[in-house]
Amino acid sequence: DTGVSQNPRHKITKRGQNVTFRCDPISEHNRLYWYRQTLGQGPEFLTYFQNEAQLEKSRLLSDRFSAERPKGSFSTLEIQRTEQGDSAMYLCASSLDQGHKNTEAFFGQGTRLTVV
């Protein structure tokens, strides 16, 4: 499978617990993005990496959220002390940076988080 892979696909957790999601991008892609999508809305940008460097973080990414991409390949997104408002679909995408040429981002199937 050469697409973007996300695990797990679904996660149910109790409020206050920590959760971690994993994203494996397309292998030659140097950019990796995390988005959050709530019901009836479009995806909202959370953060992105160029190789292992985290270059931009949205204000949506509170201090309970942390993302890593330690070797410039897969990435993890951790949410500490989950709240019900964190319930959403978390989407990962990757793309190949070619300077100023716009390139499309390819998305994974997402991880649906439900906080109860």
Place this chain on the structure above:
Amino acid sequence: AQKITQTQPGMFVQEKEAVTLDCTYDTSDPSYGLFWYKQPSSGEMIFLIYQGSYDQQNATEGRYSLNFQKARKSANLVISASQLGDSAMYFCAMREVNTGANSKLTFGKGITLSVRP
């Protein structure tokens, strides 16, 4: 102000007919890209078509074409010969290049398309 506006309510189209999904955008960046994605019920975002702000021709990809009107800041998606499998949410998105963020996509709220047999 919203950067991407998709205001149509749920859209319905008869199988084999064409349908236009509207998108308007707002940016002061002269260099930007516009994208359309399809999201079926499975949740995956599927890239459909891309239009660059400096592209002279409207983009086309198979049954998808983009009606790009730069002065009006609109980038409508046209789907020709609709198929039942086209039923999904459709999102318009923009990437602004010169803001120093040749990076994130900003999405609209999406439009639900239902294709009737």
